Amino acid sequence: MYRNFAIVPRIIFGRGSFNQLDEILAARRTSDGGMVFILDDVFQDRELRGRVPLHEGDRLLLVNVDDEPKTSYIDALVAEIKAGDSRVPAGIIGIGGGATLDIAKAVALLLTNPGSAADYQGWDLIKRPAVYKVGIPTLSGTGAEISRTTVLTGPEKKLGINSDYTLYDQIVLDPELLAGVPTDQWFYTGMDCYIHDVESLQGTYLNEFSKAYGEKSLELCRQVFLEEHPDRDDKLMMASYFGGMSIAYSQVGACHALSYGLSFVLGIHHGIGCCIAFNQLDEFYAEGVAEFRQMMAKHDIRLPQQVTAGLSDDQMEQMVTVALGLAPLWENCLGKNWRELMPRERARRLLSRM
Amino acid sequence: MYRNFAIVPRIIFGRGSFNQLDEILAARRTSDGGMVFILDDVFQDRELRGRVPLHEGDRLLLVNVDDEPKTSYIDALVAEIKAGDSRVPAGIIGIGGGATLDIAKAVALLLTNPGSAADYQGWDLIKRPAVYKVGIPTLSGTGAEISRTTVLTGPEKKLGINSDYTLYDQIVLDPELLAGVPTDQWFYTGMDCYIHDVESLQGTYLNEFSKAYGEKSLELCRQVFLEEHPDRDDKLMMASYFGGMSIAYSQVGACHALSYGLSFVLGIHHGIGCCIAFNQLDEFYAEGVAEFRQMMAKHDIRLPQQVTAGLSDDQMEQMVTVALGLAPLWENCLGKNWRELMPRERARRLLSRM
Numbered sequence: 001m002y003r004n005f006a007i008v009p010r011i012i013f014g015r016g017s018f019n020q021l022d023e024i025l026a027a028r029r030t031s032d033g034g035m036v037f038i039l040d041d042v043f044q045d046r047e048l049r050g051r052v053p054l055h056e057g058d059r060l061l062l063v064n065v066d067d068e069p070k071t072s073y074i075d076a077l078v079a080e081i082k083a084g085d086s087r088v089p090a091g092i093i094g095i096g097g098g099a100t101l102d103i104a105k106a107v108a109l110l111l112t113n114p115g116s117a118a119d120y121q122g123w124d125l126i127k128r129p130a131v132y133k134v135g136i137p138t139l140s141g142t143g144a145e146i147s148r149t150t151v152l153t154g155p156e157k158k159l160g161i162n163s164d165y166t167l168y169d170q171i172v173l174d175p176e177l178l179a180g181v182p183t184d185q186w187f188y189t190g191m192d193c194y195i196h197d198v199e200s201l202q203g204t205y206l207n208e209f210s211k212a213y214g215e216k217s218l219e220l221c222r223q224v225f226l227e228e229h230p231d232r233d234d235k236l237m238m239a240s241y242f243g244g245m246s247i248a249y250s251q252v253g254a255c256h257a258l259s260y261g262l263s264f265v266l267g268i269h270h271g272i273g274c275c276i277a278f279n280q281l282d283e284f285y286a287e288g289v290a291e292f293r294q295m296m297a298k299h300d301i302r303l304p305q306q307v308t309a310g311l312s313d314d315q316m317e318q319m320v321t322v323a324l325g326l327a328p329l330w331e332n333c334l335g336k337n338w339r340e341l342m343p344r345e346r347a348r349r350l351l352s353r354m
Numbered sequence: 355m356y357r358n359f360a361i362v363p364r365i366i367f368g369r370g371s372f373n374q375l376d377e378i379l380a381a382r383r384t385s386d387g388g389m390v391f392i393l394d395d396v397f398q399d400r401e402l403r404g405r406v407p408l409h410e411g412d413r414l415l416l417v418n419v420d421d422e423p424k425t426s427y428i429d430a431l432v433a434e435i436k437a438g439d440s441r442v443p444a445g446i447i448g449i450g451g452g453a454t455l456d457i458a459k460a461v462a463l464l465l466t467n468p469g470s471a472a473d474y475q476g477w478d479l480i481k482r483p484a485v486y487k488v489g490i491p492t493l494s495g496t497g498a499e500i501s502r503t504t505v506l507t508g509p510e511k512k513l514g515i516n517s518d519y520t521l522y523d524q525i526v527l528d529p530e531l532l533a534g535v536p537t538d539q540w541f542y543t544g545m546d547c548y549i550h551d552v553e554s555l556q557g558t559y560l561n562e563f564s565k566a567y568g569e570k571s572l573e574l575c576r577q578v579f580l581e582e583h584p585d586r587d588d589k590l591m592m593a594s595y596f597g598g599m600s601i602a603y604s605q606v607g608a609c610h611a612l613s614y615g616l617s618f619v620l621g622i623h624h625g626i627g628c629c630i631a632f633n634q635l636d637e638f639y640a641e642g643v644a645e646f647r648q649m650m651a652k653h654d655i656r657l658p659q660q661v662t663a664g665l666s667d668d669q670m671e672q673m674v675t676v677a678l679g680l681a682p683l684w685e686n687c688l689g690k691n692w693r694e695l696m697p698r699e700r701a702r703r704l705l706s707r708m
Contacts (some may be wrong), residue, residue: 002366002368002370002374003366004365004378004524006363006364007361007362007363007364007365009363010359010360012356012357012358012359013356013561013562013603014356014561014563016356020355020358024358175562207367207368207588208529208588208591209365209367209368209527212570212574212592216566216569216570220566231562234561235562235566237562238562238563249368
């Protein structure tokens, strides 16, 4: 049985394509409710904020992603939107990095599905279509623009709301929006894509569909992070899109699983968490890790060291539990007998090195 | 201004995925009308025919594609479907090569749009959504499974019905269905993709989106036609999909334009017509043509020679008119001043060599 997978059905790509957002939304302004733009608050005083095509009745919500998105934050945003206007919005437009794109997806889902975001962490628990939603990345690498998940930290777990309804209806890929990202953040987010690709290409789930996307994404990552190209932002944006498409039929692996443990217990952001984890995974991804270190050296990136050093026994065990809870990732990495190959002690040993 | 382009929103890929067709259609059996399967009549006595998941009220239409699809043929099929059942079908499922996939798309469009298929040859002339439609390729290379066109020969021209409504709602990519294709047909259809890629990558319209898809498609074509791989059918299916996606932001070029002339006047099929044309286009695509000849040699393909030799002056002029009518293709190939670079005499000289 193969997955019959849904993909984002409408894409606009190009430098300056953000300027066409107003026109794109015009066709969707059919309901009484306005558009709700969800913008990373890093843009609070930046030019992009003024370019958001606000009409009367629309709202602009600035969201903070200093912490990774929490289910409680989604619930609060949904409550705020409902309190401001009893009508369902005509659309939700997320503008920002992976965290902001995930927040916008989750808000769009929770506007039409009752209860808390935490109720839907898992696979295919969402029962009703979301509000129309548009994703506009200003950072590339996570694949959030194309994925069928929105990764949230809940009271009990860090886990995505995975469903076909989670997908954006439209994405706007404007490489100009990547300008001005600090190098560290650009690197860590880009590495999320690079690591996706390595994990997908070395995984047991791989088929020719995922391979074609993963190989090209990897090649683009190499051009971006090891070579010099004037259009590197265009390339990184495509790498991220292709990396996300590669996962459609495949999965990530050990690195993503372990990084979820780091994020849950230590609140470490996803991109940097993946980098910290990957740097200790030579035994799974020797060539990929070596190349990753070349990329770090070229961009003078210094990873935090020993982030798990001061943790208590309980915290380490919690980290292991979160990481090993991601069964499909381990199965993709190690095969059906992954539980034998990755006992708790081994996972803990790996985490203790990070 | 960039195109905000629509893509096929649902894909299933994998060997044997055809077996999931019944389940995929189940969710769409909501209207009174049944499903109409449009199957290439080459499968009349083949196993695949028996695997079509027919339910009560469904119909199976065998279509003949010895000639390239004509608008009159579409009109006749639509009339036949309407005469058999006054209800609008719940879905149209096209199973076959590019011609069959195009027929199914056109029939789905003409069931909900009044008049003749010839009325809609052009760009964005279709005003109403088509019937739900599924495309299942049994030959790979044309990109018909992913394109927003259905190429038809009308009373006056060979030209596609280009619209967002033309796109399939679902495609089933099952590499097992490619087994048993005669070598010549496999080669000519695959070359349609290879030539797409060369024309897209060398075109003036190219951007990073089209480049990423086009380069990977080209690489897959090389693996299929110059190397030996046990999973070459999987690779060719992906090459075709990627080749089609590459065109989304780009265009084909001189070869496709000239081949339309050959097809219109001589009734030559699209794949072989592209090969005949490409073989004379060293002056535009030197490296691509050289590699194409290597591929021909490896697979012992002998192209028809001098197909335009016996044509009248009128016929030659008609061919030139059809070829030069495809302005976007020439602009992609030669730039905005293509009319100066490609006067009628030059086009005629190229055609006379074929």
